[in-house]
Amino acid sequence: MKKGNLGLAVTTEAREFEESTVCGIFGCILKSGEAAPIVHVALKRLEYRGYDSVGTATLHENKLFIKKDSGKIDEVHALHNLDDLPGRIGIGHTRWATHGAPYQVNAHPHTDCDEQIAVVHNGIIENFAELKMELEERGHTFRSKTDTEVISHLIEEKLREGLTLVEAVRETVKRLDGSYAIAVVSVKEPDKIVCARKESPLVVGIAENAVYCASDIPAFLPMTNRSVIVQDGEIVVLSDERYEIRKILDWTQVTREPEHIDWSPELAEKQGYPHFMLKEIHEQPLCLRNTLRLQDQFLELMTTFLDRAGEVFLVACGTSYHACLAASYMFSKLALLATHPVIASEFVEQHGKSVNIDSTLLVVSQSGETADTLAAVECARLRAATVLGLTNVVGSTLTRVARVYVCQQSGPEIGVAATKTFTSQLSVLSQLALRLAKKRGKISHVEIENLEEKLEQIPDIVERIIQTQEEKVKQLAKKYRDKQCFFFLGRGISSAVALEDRLKLMEIAYVPSIAYPAGESKHGPISLIEPGFPVIFICPKDDTHKTIVGNIMEMKARGASIIVVVEKGDEEIKSLADDYIEIETGLPEVLSPIPYVIPLQLFAYYMAIERKCDPDMPRNLAKSVTVK
Numbered sequence: 315m316k317k318g319n320l321g322l323a324v325t326t327e328a329r330e331f332e333e334s335t336v337c338g339i340f341g342c343i344l345k346s347g348e349a350a351p352i353v354h355v356a357l358k359r360l361e362y363r364g365y366d367s368v369g370t371a372t373l374h375e376n377k378l379f380i381k382k383d384s385g386k387i388d389e390v391h392a393l394h395n396l397d398d399l400p401g402r403i404g405i406g407h408t409r410w411a412t413h414g415a416p417y418q419v420n421a422h423p424h425t426d427c428d429e430q431i432a433v434v435h436n437g438i439i440e441n442f443a444e445l446k447m448e449l450e451e452r453g454h455t456f457r458s459k460t461d462t463e464v465i466s467h468l469i470e471e472k473l474r475e476g477l478t479l480v481e482a483v484r485e486t487v488k489r490l491d492g493s494y495a496i497a498v499v500s501v502k503e504p505d506k507i508v509c510a511r512k513e514s515p516l517v518v519g520i521a522e523n524a525v526y527c528a529s530d531i532p533a534f535l536p537m538t539n540r541s542v543i544v545q546d547g548e549i550v551v552l553s554d555e556r557y558e559i560r561k562i563l564d565w566t567q568v569t570r571e572p573e574h575i576d577w578s579p580e581l582a583e584k585q586g587y588p589h590f591m592l593k594e595i596h597e598q599p600l601c602l603r604n605t606l607r608l609q610d611q612f613l614e615l616m617t618t619f620l621d622r623a624g625e626v627f628l629v630a631c632g633t634s635y636h637a638c639l640a641a642s643y644m645f646s647k648l649a650l651l652a653t654h655p656v657i658a659s660e661f662v663e664q665h666g667k668s669v670n671i672d673s674t675l676l677v678v679s680q681s682g683e684t685a686d687t688l689a690a691v692e693c694a695r696l697r698a699a700t701v702l703g704l705t706n707v708v709g710s711t712l713t714r715v716a717r718v719y720v721c722q723q724s725g726p727e728i729g730v731a732a733t734k735t736f737t738s739q740l741s742v743l744s745q746l747a748l749r750l751a752k753k754r755g756k757i758s759h760v761e762i763e764n765l766e767e768k769l770e771q772i773p774d775i776v777e778r779i780i781q782t783q784e785e786k787v788k789q790l791a792k793k794y795r796d797k798q799c800f801f802f803l804g805r806g807i808s809s810a811v812a813l814e815d816r817l818k819l820m821e822i823a824y825v826p827s828i829a830y831p832a833g834e835s836k837h838g839p840i841s842l843i844e845p846g847f848p849v850i851f852i853c854p855k856d857d858t859h860k861t862i863v864g865n866i867m868e869m870k871a872r873g874a875s876i877i878v879v880v881e882k883g884d885e886e887i888k889s890l891a892d893d894y895i896e897i898e899t900g901l902p903e904v905l906s907p908i909p910y911v912i913p914l915q916l917f918a919y920y921m922a923i924e925r926k927c928d929p930d931m932p933r934n935l936a937k938s939v940t941v942k
């Protein structure tokens with residue numbers, strides 16, 4: 315995968331090793347000594363990829379030993395002593411729940427019926443429900459609610475047919491749709507670990523006295539800096555001091571020499587990026603791809619609830635509220651459903667008395683733990699309203715109190731500023747609006763097909779925006795870094811983008827900023843404008859185009875510096891601007907917030923850098939605001 319210029323000395327292979335972070339896997343074969351403590355410390359270094367459950371499996375004297383539980387690694391270790399498992403071969407997993415709540419039974423490794431095989435997995439198996447049904451019909455007993463467990467049972471069947479472990483893994487992964495990086499051990503072949511990769515990261519580490527596999531280089535970096543990047547569609551067999559790579563498709567052998575990694579452990583954790591925020595901005599194409607793999611039945615169920623609702627409130631705080639605001643335009647334009655976006659901390663005062671059994675709240679919260687949001691939920695539940703949840707954290711309070719919830723599958727977001735989780739929320743909300751439109755027969759087949767096609771293309775479009783615009787945005791940040799205040803303006807759905815961009819700049823670069831729907835700016839805020847005042851306009855080529863041209867002129871006439879985010883080739887607006895950022899053409903209006911927000915996330919980031927602020931830890935803020 316290609317990335318924009320990071321301005322960092324990292325190897326090409328390492329740069330390619332950029333994936334969205336949902337769960338971490340690790341495995342090791344030591345020449346001598348105990349694997350479990352090595353697995354434990356490696357998982358600690360992968361904890362940024364997920365931290366709701368942890369587990370280790372080791373092989374010793376043809377037996378499998380497993381310890382796993384829900385909770386952070388330190389908590390689970392305190393309870394179970396993760397170092398106390400025998401054997402020099404081990405695999406481990408640190409989890410960010412996607413399928414199945416963070417309970418002990420859902421923690422990895424997952425085993426087969428006879429507990430002879432253990433599997434750790436990072437990714438999403440899209441067809442797990444069909445496979446599970448098929449395996450259950452053939453007598454397999456499942457213990458967990460995860461998508462992963464089908465893998466261990468499929469391998470079990472293949473081993474029973476007489477295949478070797480590597481053959482069994484090969485035949486199994488051929489049946490999987492979705493993404494995976496797996497590491498598998500079996501008591502039948504207790505001298506090896508078999509790994510495979512498709513669309514989830516996997517890397518091998520080679521040391522004098524050990525071989526490792528992991529989701530990410532930091533896991534083994536203190537032990538070795540010699541690393542081999544496993545590519546999509548490859549299987550790797552690790553055995554004593556050896557690794558063998560083959561193509562899954564035609565079984566050809568791949569020769570790939572280890573690369574020298576010269577990252578510090580700190581840089582490695584951020585995959586070569588100086589900050590988590592920048593890493594997370596770059597992860598967006600992958601996160602958006604994940605949002606296209608959500609479980610159909612939950613989206614459908616949620617759509618049914620929305621369809622039946624007497625009134626719909628879209629409730630959230632901060633960035634999640636901006637996603638709700640954009641969603642209100644999506645629901646209105648696609649499904650002809652009027653919704654009420656409400657800032658959660660105002661919900662009780664504004665609607666607490668009127669909300670009732672006919673009301674439905676679609677509650678959006680990355681963390682699922684925001685106190686103001688949960689207070690609104692509580693108020694609505696007491697009055698028998700239906701609560702639907704969209705969150706990034708399975709097992710969070712929101713997932714427990716919602717009638718139905720959808721997990722947006724963005725993986726942990728470490729930077730306090732929400733970036734990848736915002737665009738994922740927009741993607742899920744647009745899918746809901748589209749489903750509702752279909753259900754209600756409100757838009758034509760042609761429109762539906764066009765929107766579905768564009769949704770599929772959004773991850774690539776976002777990837778191209780980052781590649782082509784990042785350098786330009788960096789230069790803009792240099793030019794405008796000393797400005798004391800910014801205006802952000804947009805019309806229609808872009809007014810939500812303006813609010814979000816304003817929030818990003820304020821919270822991480824500490825630049826007081828103002829955002830309005832552009833039409834409202836002349837009802838007061840325009841009095842602030844004096845020569846050189848920077849005004850950023852978000853102007854996709856939609857129905858609001860003509861009127862926003864007028865708003866730009868109003869600002870320009872008063873000497874404002876005009877910066878625009880426009881569609882490529884929009885010469886009319888470009889000719890009015892001092893600076894412009896271009897987005898490719900042909901985007902449907904309802905999807906435009908996803909690509910249009912990206913350059914201004916980058917702008918906020920580079921402004922923070924220019925102004926010597928730490929974008930990952932803005933002052934006075936917390937990632938999850940659990941007080942009212």
Ligand code: M6R
Nearest residue numbers: 632633634679680681684731732
């Ligand atoms: O976890 P939530 O989505 O409920 O958090 C709500 C806000 O605190 C959050 O979106 C906040 O505004 C962002 N971190 C700002 O970037």
